[in-house]
Amino acid sequence: MKTSFSAILLALSLQAFTVDVNADDSITVEGLITPRDDTGLYVRNGDGQFEIEWTNDTRVALDVNARLLRGIKGGVLSYKVHSSDEIINFPLPKGPVTGIVEIRRKNQLQKALKEARAEKWISERGLSLHFGKELPARLPSADDPRFVGLWDSSTRPRTLSIKDSKYELSMKKGGKADVLLYNVIGTGDCKPFINRARVSGHKKGSVIIADEIHLKPIGDQAAKDDPKLPRYLFIGDSISGNYGRGLREALKGKFNLHHPPTNCGPSGKGRGNIVEWLGGYRQKGRQWDVISFNFGHWDAGNDKASYQENLEAVIAPLKKTGAKLIWVTTCPVPRGFPAAGDLDEKGKAPRRTCGVMKKYLNPWALEVVKRHPAITICDQWQYVKDNEKTIYKSFWAGKNVHFGGEAADKLGQFLAKHVLQVMKNK
Secondary structure (H helix, E strand, O other): OOOOOOOOOEEEEOOOOOOEEOOOOEEEEEEEEEEOOOOOEEEEEOOEEEEEEEEEEEEEEEEEEHHHHHHEEOOEEEEEOOOOOOEEEEEOOOOOEEEEEEOOOHHHHHHHHHHHHHHOEEEOOOEEEEEOEOOOOEOOOOOOOEEEEEEEOOOOOOEEEEOOEEEEEEOOOOOOOEEEEEOOOOHHHOOOOOEEEEEEEEEEOOEEEEEEEEEEEOOOOOOOOOOOOOEEEEEOOHHHHHHHHHHHHHOOOOOEEEOOOOOOOOHHHHHHHHHHHHOOOOOOOOOOOEEEEOOOHHHOOOEHHHHHHHHHHHHHHHHHOOOEEEEEOOOOOOOOOOEOOOOOOOOEOOOOOEOHHHHHHHHHHHHHHOOOOOOEEEOHHHHHHHOOOOOOHHHHHOOOOOOOHHHHHHHHHHHHHHHHHHHHOO
């Protein structure tokens, strides 16, 4: 990819967007990039769209997971898209790399300084890397709460050199995984459909002037598709990752399979991100023929009203795709966990406990799904229960909600049979 700040015509369509407007008219929006043919760009959400422009002063950063930084070899960063086998390569500028760790809360400043001086480590919270650029090294102060030094990717653990001292950078000691890489890409890399972006800027009339664009590659869902096959999107948390192999193998040569480039997590995350996950389905070759979806394990401490409102908010955009929709019931929590008790005083379910899905989450979800008769139900919970003395014997006795090996593959094959039946009845 080449770095470019020329004016390119784009639009940012978003859901799971954040829109923050302060008294000084600063604003932040985020979402999926989609194309536009006129001057400028737009950021759209469920309530409308925001017009955005950038200037030569707009800074563009690649937003990646810090764990992926281990993939820097020969001046190239290899980025693996979450829940995909797609790998994207980014050439890196030559020269020094300055790392900046910003202490974002004043009450953490003295603790961070103490740890750096006494233990020689710095949390990766708020880490940004500036390739091909050496900035003045410094320890943080009340006026400028940043660690600034030269970053070394060759060390294990990675280090930040500030003047004559080296400090370990470690996520294991409280850091975060997100890292911003500057001087690697430009606005010309903001390609539609295959990236999402967070745009920070300020309002000028009805237009947002972009100060920064943080670009996160999400991969090209349609690039490797067989145009003769239907397209299937399966939405779910890490359990869907467990059964993904069995599902893909069972449907190989019959469907183009896709999963959102993330752990889909709780229903609230689905509510916020569903339009983004659906992408440009109105475009030829990006339509969805079948969509299965589940939210449950992450909602084990949710209340009925919030959970059901989130599911309705997810279903509404799903129905607009015209795809065949499948609700996947949430798999059990095994008996290694304590038994599920009553709802608390706020009506919230008793979190990850044995029986919580049977007593609360699955019945709550089915109340919603039954309001939409066109949605079919794949009862993975019942499948795991029906096979508890054979395939899932060790699962039921353990303390791990995840599946592996045959148990995971069988779960994927069970869903695949349902998908095939749905398409047969189409």
